[in-house]
Amino acid sequence: MSEADHSSAYRREFLAEVEREVEGGTWVKMCMQCGVCAGSCPFGPHWEHSPQKIFMMIRAGQREAVLRSESMWLCTSCYNCVVRCPRQLPVTHIMHGLASYAQKLGLAPKLQATRDFSLQFWENCTRTGRVNEMRLTLGLYFREGLVAGFKQAWAMRTVAWGLLRAGRLNPAELVGGHRCADANGIKAMLAKAREIEARRKAQHGH
Amino acid sequence: MAEKNYAFYPGCSSQKGASAANYLTSVNAVCNKLALRLTAIPDWNCCGASISYAGGSELSRQVLNARNLALAEKHLPGQDVVATCAACWLAARETREQLVASEPLRADANEALEVAGLEYQGKAKVRHMVEVLIEDLGLETLAKPVVKALEGLKIAGYVGCQTNRPFGIAGESFENPQYLDRLIEAAGATALSDYDQKVTCCGGALAFTEPEKSQAQIKMIVESAYDQGADMIVTPCPLCQANVEVYQSQINEKQGTKLNMPVVYYSELLATAYGASAKEAGLDGHLIAPDKLIDAAEKR
Numbered sequence: 001m002s003e004a005d006h007s008s009a010y011r012r013e014f015l016a017e018v019e020r021e022v023e024g025g026t027w028v029k030m031c032m033q034c035g036v037c038a039g040s041c042p043f044g045p046h047w048e049h050s051p052q053k054i055f056m057m058i059r060a061g062q063r064e065a066v067l068r069s070e071s072m073w074l075c076t077s078c079y080n081c082v083v084r085c086p087r088q089l090p091v092t093h094i095m096h097g098l099a100s101y102a103q104k105l106g107l108a109p110k111l112q113a114t115r116d117f118s119l120q121f122w123e124n125c126t127r128t129g130r131v132n133e134m135r136l137t138l139g140l141y142f143r144e145g146l147v148a149g150f151k152q153a154w155a156m157r158t159v160a161w162g163l164l165r166a167g168r169l170n171p172a173e174l175v176g177g178h179r180c181a182d183a184n185g186i187k188a189m190l191a192k193a194r195e196i197e198a199r200r201k202a203q204h205g206h
Numbered sequence: 207m208a209e210k211n212y213a214f215y216p217g218c219s220s221q222k223g224a225s226a227a228n229y230l231t232s233v234n235a236v237c238n239k240l241a242l243r244l245t246a247i248p249d250w251n252c253c254g255a256s257i258s259y260a261g262g263s264e265l266s267r268q269v270l271n272a273r274n275l276a277l278a279e280k281h282l283p284g285q286d287v288v289a290t291c292a293a294c295w296l297a298a299r300e301t302r303e304q305l306v307a308s309e310p311l312r313a314d315a316n317e318a319l320e321v322a323g324l325e326y327q328g329k330a331k332v333r334h335m336v337e338v339l340i341e342d343l344g345l346e347t348l349a350k351p352v353v354k355a356l357e358g359l360k361i362a363g364y365v366g367c368q369t370n371r372p373f374g375i376a377g378e379s380f381e382n383p384q385y386l387d388r389l390i391e392a393a394g395a396t397a398l399s400d401y402d403q404k405v406t407c408c409g410g411a412l413a414f415t416e417p418e419k420s421q422a423q424i425k426m427i428v429e430s431a432y433d434q435g436a437d438m439i440v441t442p443c444p445l446c447q448a449n450v451e452v453y454q455s456q457i458n459e460k461q462g463t464k465l466n467m468p469v470v471y472y473s474e475l476l477a478t479a480y481g482a483s484a485k486e487a488g489l490d491g492h493l494i495a496p497d498k499l500i501d502a503a504e505k506r
Binding site: 023042043046074076077078079080082083084092096097099100103108113114115116117118119120121122123125126129130131133137140156158159162163165166167168169170172173178180181182185186188189190191192193194196197200 | 224249250255256258266268269317319320321367407412414419420423456
């Protein structure tokens with residue numbers, strides 16, 4: 001189906017899908033297209049589709065274009081749009097929700113750095129219950145392979161050395177690092193949360 | 207001064223050897239002076255920050271935060287949870303509001319918490335350290351222990367995003383909050399009230415993944431401080447502090463600028479004014495040394 005399809009049935013279908021599946025999705029229909037979110041975004045000029053446009057595209061049923069968009073991944077979580085929206089839409093949450101849903105469906109842009117970082121951050125902080133900054137940083141640098149990784153690490157050597165001297169970077173974290181005593185309990189608790197979500201989905205499923 | 211007790215949520219970045227280790231050092235110095243007793247929530251965990259949305263589901267992220275709140279209720283009953291990190295504060299407070307507002311959601315969260323032997327009752331309140339300073343003590347009380355005048359020190363108060371939005375400090379405007387300037391004045395320094403980039407985003411976690419775009423933001427934040435004649439920038443946020451300080455050398459390398467603006471925490475400023483040594487105030491934890499503050503700390 002082309003994106004220019006304007007059949008009303010399809011339109012409602014994607015909006016309904018967003019309302020059902022995406023955090024804050026029920027707010028999308030309330031957008032009044034004023035553009036304050038677009039004008040308030042620090043990275044706004046770099047977004048291919050501003051939040052304002054994304055909201056209209058959802059209502060226009062442009063499923064592929066929305067879920068494959070890089071735009072949501074440019075959200076810095078600054079919350080400017082949230083506090084300024086005249087209709088109080090949780091714009092930040094909806095952008096995160098759309099990105100997360102696109103990721104779940106496998107539609108998110110594969111080489112998107114923020115997508116990678118977001119996934120790595122979750123993996124990193126839930127492994128021991130605490131963030132390991134050393135692994136997190138190197139994981140990002142080396143995401144495109146060894147050569148790219150060393151190149152990036154080299155480019156950041158002054159910064160790394162400065163942090164090291166200031167006591168704000170600890171290479172020993174690569175082998176050990178801070179952790180929660182009940183890291184296993186945290187893992188079990190998070191697995192349970194996933195299970196509950198799956199159960200809710202099945203209950204309210206269509 | 208009567209002692210006040212809080213369930214402390216220090217957050218990952220403040221741990222030993224982590225990117226905001228000196229923030230914790232300076233907060234400890236300030237709290238000792240003000241008789242604020244911080245007891246770390248036993249076995250606290252990461253809040254997931256804002257950036258973990260692609261990996262963590264909605265309930266998973268809420269449960270992660272609920273665990274800290276449940277631990278606080280269990281081990282430190284009746285105490286407010288206090289965070290020093292903007293992201294920790296935001297994530298924990300957001301979870302609290304969501305779980306308190308929805309009974310079904312709280313039931314789901316508690317079903318997951320039960321696996322770890324915990325329960326969240328929705329009691330513990332979540333607050334930021336600057337709320338504690340301003341609301342529980344007040345500016346007059348904060349000014350009392352000042353023994354080192356920081357007179358003439360000109361400071362750009364950089365509030366940033368997440369200490370300011372979406373919750374902010376009660377009674378403050380999102381666009382032009384005043385509390386940081388008042389804290390700077392309580393320490394005896396001069397707040398530059400025309401610092402126009404005070405609530406500009408530094409790029410947050412995207413400083414890692416979108417360096418050019420974030421460094422353009424950071425350049426504005428630093429250049430505006432220079433325009434106002436600032437000796438240094440002061441901020442309440444660990445990620446703002448790191449981003450705005452650390453990437454100045456990168457911007458200089460790429461663009462031939464000569465940015466060299468110190469960026470310190472409000473707590474380093476207060477600790478120094480209260481007579482702490484440079485080390486006790488965390489002033490040794492910088493890439494760009496806050497020389498004027500170090501001078502003040504070393505003056506007997």
